[in-house]
Structures are given as C-alpha cells and as structure tokens.
Amino acid sequence: MPSIVFRGLGVIDENGDVVGDSIKVEDDKIRGVSKSKYSKLVEVDGYILPAFIDAHLHLVGIGASLYGIDLSKVKSIEEMGRRMAKSVRRIVFARGWNQEALEEKRFPTRHDLDKYVPDRPAIAVRVCGHAAVVNTTALRAFRIPMKYRRFVDMENGWLFEDAVYYVVNKIMRRLSVINLVRLAVKALREAGIAGVGSMACSSEQIEALKKLDFDRELPIYVSCYVHKDLAYRTVHYLGYRFSIEGVKLFADGSLGARTAFLREPYSDDPGNRGKKLLSSRDIEAIAREVIFRKKLRIAIHAIGDAALDEVIDVLEKLDPQHMARVEHASIAHDSQIDKLARLLVYVVIQPRFRLSDWWIDKRLGDRARLAYRFKTMADKDVRLAVSSDAPVERFEPWETFRAAIGDCGGRPCEYGESLDPRTVIRLYTIGAAKATGLLTRHMGSLTPGSVAVLSYTPSDPLSHKWKGPLRPLYGF
Ligand SMILES: [Zn+2]
Structure with missing residues (x-):
C-alpha cells in the first residue's frame, strides 16, 4: 500500500500539541508520526493540522453571499x-x-x-x-x-x-439552491475547512447535497440539522460525505432584535423580556416523539438566559442527553454552566459574536458580563465546539480564532473569557467533530486510524499572532 509522509515546520494535533514534524498517511488513514518507510515524501511549507470543522453555519446563505x-x-x-x-x-x-x-x-x-x-x-x-x-x-x-x-x-x-x-x-429566489451550495462548499474548502454542520437545512438544500454527494462533487463533509418544519419527515441519512444528523429548534430570537428571551427585561427596553419561541414542554414533545426515536440529534438555539432555562429543563428530563447540543448559550449564569457541564450537552459557541455585538452593554447593562463565557465554560468542562455562524459572521478560521483568543478588532475583548490557542484548536477539530456527528467518520483527530483530512498554515497557529491562512492539504 503506497504511503505518504508529510513533513512541515511542525505537526499540531487536535489537542494543540506539537507532536513532531512529520505525519504518515496510508490508505487515506493517519498512520502516526513515524518516519519509517514511505513511498512518497511531501515537504510542506508550514504547520500541519487536522482540518478544521465549523460546527454551525448556513451553506445556502454563504453561497448567496458569494454569488x-x-x-x-x-x-x-x-x-x-x-x-x-x-x-x-x-x-x-x-x-x-x-x-x-x-x-x-x-x-x-x-x-x-x-x-x-x-x-x-x-x-x-x-x-x-x-x-x-x-x-x-x-x-x-x-x-x-x-x-x-x-x-x-x-x-x-x-x-x-x-x-x-x-x-x-x-x-x-431565481437561483438554484444547488449552485449556491456548490459556491459555498468550494469557498469553505479553500479556507481549510473540511467539515461543517449546516443548520436549519431546507428540503431543497438536502436534495442538492444528496445529489452533489452522489455525483462525488462534494469537496467537504457536511452534516445537516434540518429545519424544525421537517422534523416529522426526517430520518437519519448517511451518504459518502453528506449526512443528516439532527433537527434544529429555536427556543428564542436574537439580542440584536431584542427577541432573545431574558429572565429580566432588556436594559434599553423596560417591560420587554424578548420572545419565548418554544417552551420546555414543546421541545420535550418534539424530542421524545421524533428525534430520539429516529436516532437524530437535537440542536436548540438559545441566546437569552430564560431560553437557556427552558432548554436545561428539558435536557434534565431526557435520556440520552449526549445527543443534544445547545447553539449559542450566549448569556449564561454560573448555575446554568454547571448544569450544562453535568448534562454532557454540547455547547456550540461563536467567538466573533463578541466583536459584532458591540452594543451589548446597552441591551443588558450589568448582565453583559454574563455574555460569551467561553473560558468559564471550558474551565468547567462543558463540551464545547467552535463555529462561525457564517454568513452572519465570516467563516475564515483565523478570524474566529482571533476573536476566541481575545482580539476584538485590534482591542482586547472586554470581560476576559478568552481561550488559549491550544483550546481553540481542540474546539475547532475534535470538539466540533463530536458536536456535528463527524466523529463517527473518524474526523477531527490525528490519532492513528483516523481519516486523513489535513490542512496547513504558513505561520505558527500557537503564537497568539496567527493570521492564517489555513489551506487544504490532504483528504478534502
Ligand atoms: Zn445560525
């Protein structure tokens, strides 16, 4: 069996550890860092990493923004x-x-x-x-x-x-969804992203992805979380690079529109606590009847602290909890974070929101310090995954990375809560692989036996100064 050794300035694994300068690939699988016997040596001008996975974005929206x-x-x-x-x-x-x-x-x-x-x-x-x-x-x-x-x-x-x-x-509306998906997956591949969780997929998007996957035209791995309207018609699907993993639900709206559901009213809109879109009972009904019975996962959007209360309330009653994920969890109290950790639920965070929501003090007053608590969650061992939510934010990994480590547009981000580069790499690879379901395809890791999906970057991503770019190297 022909084997390839990639040799670069360093090989960084899914824990953010430098594990050597070479990695061996055989039969499209990782064979470890051994340099023994190979049929081909590829010199890489940069650092080699497991390819990144963006756990929450919207493919058709990205395609439209690129059209x-x-x-x-x-x-x-x-x-x-x-x-x-x-x-x-x-x-x-x-x-x-x-x-x-x-x-x-x-x-x-x-x-x-x-x-x-x-x-x-x-x-x-x-x-x-x-x-x-x-x-x-x-x-x-x-x-x-x-x-x-x-x-x-x-x-x-x-x-x-x-x-x-x-x-x-x-x-x-006149454009075909399949062309928008084509544009999006091509751009994501070029940015070094090998896998994504596409959220709230429509039936048109699913048909487009199935066709692209069948024709072997899908350059990256895509797992869909279908729109809630499709919940009762959806079953788990596993293709070559495309899969249907779950259903996306919305417990509330957004802070920008003052529709995120809060325990106390908005500081700049007294009397308004936002919108509860689903109660814990509604979520529980959908979860029990549809999702767990069909072995699908559930991904629940919750931005406000009161919405998070509803979600935690359901998750405490459900089994098996490990198939659930919470999107955003933007405002979280200590007691809620403790519960999220205990429930083993995945929390999918969007570091660039801390730049974009520069008006958050106005909306929340003192509670702004309860927003985007990445470090507290990581320290308490909440299962985290990183994502961009593109096209709401840009999808280039180094930009998400900079926001996560505390660069809020050239200024340090307020309230601490930043992560170190090693942790961000972990949440962008193995963390996101677990949250999207791509771990079942053995992605997101350099452990021998994992599928060989590698990217590289010319400068040191552990340096705090990393500004990309990330590029595909092998396997996608
Ligand atoms: Zn989203």
Whole structure:
C-alpha cells in the first residue's frame, strides 16, 4: 500500500500539541508520526493540522453571499461598470464596492450603470449589504413595493436597508439552491475547512447535497440539522460525505432584535423580556416523539438566559442527553454552566459574536458580563465546539480564532473569557467533530486510524499572532 509522509515546520494535533514534524498517511488513514518507510515524501511549507470543522453555519446563505461579480477590489466607477458589462447573465448581480476605495469617492448612480449595462437589470450591492445601486432597467423591472419606497432614491437609483433585502431576495429566489451550495462548499474548502454542520437545512438544500454527494462533487463533509418544519419527515441519512444528523429548534430570537428571551427585561427596553419561541414542554414533545426515536440529534438555539432555562429543563428530563447540543448559550449564569457541564450537552459557541455585538452593554447593562463565557465554560468542562455562524459572521478560521483568543478588532475583548490557542484548536477539530456527528467518520483527530483530512498554515497557529491562512492539504 503506497504511503505518504508529510513533513512541515511542525505537526499540531487536535489537542494543540506539537507532536513532531512529520505525519504518515496510508490508505487515506493517519498512520502516526513515524518516519519509517514511505513511498512518497511531501515537504510542506508550514504547520500541519487536522482540518478544521465549523460546527454551525448556513451553506445556502454563504453561497448567496458569494454569488455575483466581486467588486471588492475595483478602484473606479468605470472599472466597476466594465466588469458588470462583461456578465453573461440575464440579471447582472455584483457586490462588494466601497466608495472610499473608488477614485471618484462617491456612490455610483443609476446613470453610471446605464452607460455600461443599458439593456438588462443590474444591481451592485455595497460592501456592507445595507446599500445598493441599480440601473434604470432594474428600477423598472424589480417593482419595489410602496412600503419600501422610503428606502429608495429614484433619481440616483440607490436602495437602502429593506429595499436592498427585497431586491436581493427576489434575485436569489431565481437561483438554484444547488449552485449556491456548490459556491459555498468550494469557498469553505479553500479556507481549510473540511467539515461543517449546516443548520436549519431546507428540503431543497438536502436534495442538492444528496445529489452533489452522489455525483462525488462534494469537496467537504457536511452534516445537516434540518429545519424544525421537517422534523416529522426526517430520518437519519448517511451518504459518502453528506449526512443528516439532527433537527434544529429555536427556543428564542436574537439580542440584536431584542427577541432573545431574558429572565429580566432588556436594559434599553423596560417591560420587554424578548420572545419565548418554544417552551420546555414543546421541545420535550418534539424530542421524545421524533428525534430520539429516529436516532437524530437535537440542536436548540438559545441566546437569552430564560431560553437557556427552558432548554436545561428539558435536557434534565431526557435520556440520552449526549445527543443534544445547545447553539449559542450566549448569556449564561454560573448555575446554568454547571448544569450544562453535568448534562454532557454540547455547547456550540461563536467567538466573533463578541466583536459584532458591540452594543451589548446597552441591551443588558450589568448582565453583559454574563455574555460569551467561553473560558468559564471550558474551565468547567462543558463540551464545547467552535463555529462561525457564517454568513452572519465570516467563516475564515483565523478570524474566529482571533476573536476566541481575545482580539476584538485590534482591542482586547472586554470581560476576559478568552481561550488559549491550544483550546481553540481542540474546539475547532475534535470538539466540533463530536458536536456535528463527524466523529463517527473518524474526523477531527490525528490519532492513528483516523481519516486523513489535513490542512496547513504558513505561520505558527500557537503564537497568539496567527493570521492564517489555513489551506487544504490532504483528504478534502
Ligand atoms: Zn445560525
């Protein structure tokens, strides 16, 4: 059997330990760090790691965010127009421009776009996603409803907020889900991510993934947690690289929208405690009737502390608890963390939320120190996994990594609660493999016998200064 030895600056295992400089792969399995007898030696200019697994993201959403002509590097309105004119599509869709980077230093207008794309609808979304410019044909074709008219500047062809959302959604609905999934999995592979948990999958997404997997077109491993509406129709499914592992439920909403369910009212909205979307009884009914009987896992979104109370309440009654995971657990009291640890439930965290939720003090007042308690949870041996929640956040692992170790956009993150690089590697590999169900495929580890799925990075990921990139090396 031919064997390959990969030799780099160091081999870092799933515990974040440097275990040597070489690793041997035979028959697509890890054969250990031995350097004895091999048929091929591959020199790697960097550090070798088990490939990362992102335990919570949304494939179709990522695909949609990647679709279209990339304008992030254009330097003038003319260049932007020329690029868009080259599109062969019936509707020209572009995204990523920023007027600060354009030599004209202004928003492009519909008259600018009309010069390059006069005959087909064209839209260019600004980098932030909250503003866009359309050409005259698009302004006529998209027929933006009256209720969004206040977000439209007809003279310039500018759309803002809800009007952008309306038009982008209208375009996305014409795209095939399979193409969006293709775009997403390709980009994730390039970022060194070998496995993902895709959350709240629709039936269209499942069909697309089954087809891609059947045609051996899936470059990474995907486990789906289906949308709750599919709970009663779903059974466990195990394909080549695709599997259906569980059902995703929502116990509450989000802090941003003040719909996360809190024990006490919002500090900036007295009288509002958010929304309880499912009670512990509702969750228990679904869990007992559908999920455990069919050997599926259950993943419950809980952001507020009161939502977490409901979830813990159910988990204490259920057996076997180890098939459950809690998504986010953003606000958690000590007693709740103790219970999560005792229940052996997986908690899937999103380190970049601590950057994005910069307004959290306003929403929560003093309770902000109960938010994103990664270190306390890790110290109390809660079973953790790291994830991005892309496209809500960026999926490049080094960015999640930086937020987890305490870099909040160049500033140290508030309230401590940061993890050390070794722990982050563990939660991004073996931790995420357990939480997604990919451990049953022997992923996320360099233990001999594991499936050989390796990535590498040019700089030392244990150094606190790591800024990627992570790249695929073998097996995906
Ligand atoms: Zn999500």
